[in-house]
Amino acid sequence: xxxxxxxxxSLSASVGDRVTITCRASQDINNYLAWFQQQPGKAPKAxxxxxxSLQSGVPSRFSGSGSGTDFTLTISSLQPEDFATYYCQxxxxxxxxxxxxxxxxxx
Amino acid sequence: EVQLVExxxxxxxxxxxxxxxxxxxxxxxxxxxxxxxxxxxxxGLEWVAIxxxxxxxxxxxxxxxxxxxxxxxxxxxxxxxxMNSLRVEDTAAYFCTIDVIGRHWGQGTQVTVSS
Numbered sequence: 001x002x003x004x005x006x007x008x009x010s011l012s013a014s015v016g017d018r019v020t021i022t023c024r025a026s027q028d029i030n031n032y033l034a035w036f037q038q039q040p041g042k043a044p045k046a047x048x049x050x051x052x053s054l055q056s057g058v059p060s061r062f063s064g065s066g067s068g069t070d071f072t073l074t075i076s077s078l079q080p081e082d083f084a085t086y087y088c089q090x091x092x093x094x095x096x097x098x099x100x101x102x103x104x105x106x107x
Numbered sequence: 108e109v110q111l112v113e114x115x116x117x118x119x120x121x122x123x124x125x126x127x128x129x130x131x132x133x134x135x136x137x138x139x140x141x142x143x144x145x146x147x148x149x150x151g152l153e154w155v156a157i158x159x160x161x162x163x164x165x166x167x168x169x170x171x172x173x174x175x176x177x178x179x180x181x182x183x184x185x186x187x188x189x190m191n192s193l194r195v196e197d198t199a200a201y202f203c204t205i206d207v208i209g210r211h212w213g214q215g216t217q218v219t220v221s222s
Contacts, residue, residue, distance in 0.1 A: 091207040
């Protein structure tokens with residue numbers, strides 16, 4: 001199985017900050033990487049697929065990059081509604097696997 | 108508007124069975140892979156199972172293989188997860204999602220396995 005490791009597990013940031021979350025795969029996943037946002041008590045929401053393609057309706061302050069085994073999610077200017085937990089997920093092979101999550105908290 | 112509505116969750120004893128459902132609308136149901144993903148209380152996301160467009164291909168997480176069965180009814184635009192031999196560690200919110208990239212998610216249905 002492909003292991004997905006996210007870092008950091010949590011971070012504190014202020015509105016307007018630039019935030020970067022990293023995700024590392026245990027093997028090359030051919031850029032088959034997605035990112036999700038989950039606010040407390042709600043279902044996850046899809047943000048990005050294929051490493052860098054934004055899902056419909058997702059604000060342009062979100063961006064994804066990377067290749068091979070190392071990937072990043074960047075929020076260019078953190079907004080109040082962005083305080084949430086973020087997950088990466090590989091879909092290069094079954095079983096699909098998620099990272100452990102990164103909780104973005106208010107500083 | 109895409110809608111996914113899960114139902115059928117509840118409290119069940121260890122070793123028991125439960126079937127959860129996902130009613131879908133707002134998209135061409137029969138054209139998409141569908142998945143179940145679960146989340147234990149206070150924990151992260153765990154992929155459970157996926158089924159292809161006509162139900163001929165199914166894949167499962169090792170943790171549920173041989174106990175859970177994913178199925179679909181394209182005429183009823185519904186997705187199902189039959190869960191047998193339930194364990195305490197199966198306690199979670201169960202979400203249905205569209206495609207391998209989780210394009211849309213339902214609100215989830217809570218399954219609690221406890222004596």
